[in-house]
Amino acid sequence: MFPVLKEDRVAPRPGGWLGLLCRILIFWQPLMLGLVASGALRSLAVRGWPLAAVLVGRMAVAAFGIAAGLALWRRAPSGLTLVRASTPYMPNNRPPGDTTLILAASLVWYGVWLVYLWRSPQVRNLR
Numbered sequence: 001m002f003p004v005l006k007e008d009r010v011a012p013r014p015g016g017w018l019g020l021l022c023r024i025l026i027f028w029q030p031l032m033l034g035l036v037a038s039g040a041l042r043s044l045a046v047r048g049w050p051l052a053a054v055l056v057g058r059m060a061v062a063a064f065g066i067a068a069g070l071a072l073w074r075r076a077p078s079g080l081t082l083v084r085a086s087t088p089y090m091p092n093n094r095p096p097g098d099t100t101l102i103l104a105a106s107l108v109w110y111g112v113w114l115v116y117l118w119r120s121p122q123v124r125n126l127r
Helices: 016-047 049-073 079-086 096-119
Strands: none
Touching: 016 049, 016 079, 016 096, 049 079, 079 096
């Protein structure tokens, strides 16, 4: 038969707020990208290359966020750095009247996550 290999001890998966952040980066951000991109593709002919550039930027940010979330989920040493780098940036193409409110809400959202990443004892134990 096949020999039984001893498995290395695997660190437990992040739970609590850190687990939520991983899930947001891995699942929610790409889902929102898909919804936004599907709606934006209809207006691509009208808005042109600036909208295409924003969509490409959002895809890059989502891909980087997925990599960061997976690295943090696996408790890789680089995961925390990737998450801190991927959190504060999300390009958008909003109408002028909505930009201020969305920018303020985004700054609060990302600010809360960054403060959590800097101050949480659970995050400190990852280092």
